[in-house]
Amino acid sequence: MDGISDTELVRQFRQGDTHAFSVLVKRHQDRLYRLASVYLYQQQDAMDVTQEVFMRAYKGLRGFRFHAEPFTWLYRILINVCAEFNRKSSRDSILQRGADEEIARIKDSANTEVTQHLIEIRGLVNRLPKRQHEVVMLRIFEGLSIEETARTMRCRPGTVKALLHKAQKQLRLLEGDIL
């Protein structure tokens, strides 16, 4: 099933091929987990959120109307779940927090290599406005095309290019500080 598109997998799942859902999970779990890891503070939280995304997807896939790519749909769920998670936890979204505050917060947590990488990444992208943050994560870090990024963010490709341009300009200003 590896060569089958996400859309086709969803169709198969809706027709009763339950294995298709497992393939979807395996195909997107790393990407969603990585994004959640950047949007949230703790990797354990990211795992919870990733699972919640798949839970909601499982419940909602039978009503999926193919107006968007399945990944776009999963990504929107992820953003919503992250927002809910932050609200429930009485925490502000990572998108509005500064890197210094975050480092202070997690300094007692496990100092793994991955954690360090995530701190660096958050330190970079969290200084960007929310939409620029999103575009940098999807286009630069996840390597989506301009068109894929636009579909995922529900905007035009031109908007993605403009946001990317602004973000890169901002990152250039920050590079002496961070990079």
Next chain:
Amino acid sequence: MNEPGRNSLDHMVQNYRDITIPADFSGSVIQRQKKTARTFFTVPQLALASAFAIIITILILTDPSGQTDITSSAYPTLSQLTDTTNWIPPRGDIRIPSLSDMGKLPDLADTNGIDFNLPSLHKHGGAGPHQSYNIRYIQHT
């Protein structure tokens, strides 16, 4: 961006893409115990909670199905669900070893006439490979 900056960003991107979900994802926590702030209850709230607890206890003790034992060992497993000779009780949890197994649930629902209350999915067991998910199911009426 200048070259050192570009290299740093490239390293960040590479490090980022190397991140994969932990191997125990399928057995990981679905609904972790939330850390809640200390809460002070009023007397009426406590009285109400006590009354509710008593009612629930009475309901459990008088449960005609006899399914009062909800210890983990009493939960049916996925294989038990498919075994018609060892039919599961009408209340309780289904234990599935991984999220991928969720794909099997519709079949079970079709064959056994049950539905699933997915929001109640919760973790069973501690950290490690022996974790599993419990899914509370409800019987079709």
